[in-house]
Amino acid sequence: MRVALLTHSTNPRGGVAHALAVGEALNRLGQEAVVHAPAGPGASFYRAAWCETRGVATVPAERGFAPFVKGRIADYVRHFEDPTRRRFDVFHAGDGISANALATLRDRGMISAFAYTVHHLDSFGDADVDALQGRALLAADAHLTVSHLWQDKLRHEHGISATLVGNGVDRSIFRPDGDGREAALRKRLGIGPGPVFLAVGGVEARKNTVAIVEAFANVLHVHPDAWLVVAGGASLLDHGAYRAQFDAALGQLGAAGARVVLSGPVGQDDMPALYRAADALVFPSLIEGFGLVALEAIACGTPAVVSALQPFTEHFGADDVLWCDPKRPLTIADAMVLALHAPVRARLAARTEAVLGLHDWTDVAARHLSVYERLRETVHA
Structure with missing residues (x-):
């Protein structure tokens, strides 16, 4: 069957990574999936994909988050108003923006039904955007x-x-064997000798970045030569208020604040090397749909420090990762220090195959097929 997968951007975010990987896996299963995303002139997905991808032309929106969201919905609707772009058996949204667009298209009789993958739900603090999220659901x-x-x-x-x-x-x-990029990447980021801790997702409240910095301050008492790299940060949301809290926490480090590196978004080609260059991933998130980067780090041979909360407790066992209370920076720091101990690292490494064996993209894509078949039956009923 021919499947239109829609996601909210071309940036390296979990939902976008999921859409691309599912699209590729569906093609391996003999389906024809095309991943769509809003994209300005010259923009492309953060990584190359071997399934077909299509950029949806965007029109500049008024300033403000709600106008931006509504503008992206309108961009998607405008794209699919052309009947030649609707030649799909199944339409599948991966976020609230594209789900709203598909809802509008269905209400206008242009498509018959659609699926929506809910990775997680946010409280946006904007009545219009919160209402659109509810509409999508x-x-x-x-x-x-x-x-x-x-x-x-x-x-x-x-x-x-x-x-x-x-x-x-x-x-x-995402492999544990180095490819020679690790040392060059450390040099490019300005990282000197000493253990490296990696946080992925940029500076966001749900990523708990302030607590990571507070934990790192405690780690420096034990490992004064340690480094913290905060990678990522490409987001459609405005995190300015939280960034101010982060900057204040960073300021508390004084001169040691120079040991915190904000890399910004990192290209897909460099991410495996960045995981391998790190001694541990620090991922004490407060809200996640799944927490995909923890799997990626483990696949690269890097221990992961994660929150002792769902969803992490669903797919990691007691000895698969290092656990912390995300609301207590001291427990994050304790887990970071433990991640540097050779016996602990050996114990975690022994669990790698068991962990990764449960998470295969082809299996994920196969779980979509029964949903798609039910949608097709609805359309033809």
């Missing part, structure tokens, strides 16, 4: 999600039954 004809946490939330809080599909990791890309 209620309008979809089928729902999927990536963790039991969000499957349960959708059922109990919204009365929605969602199919659990999970996430995977591409072990041909």
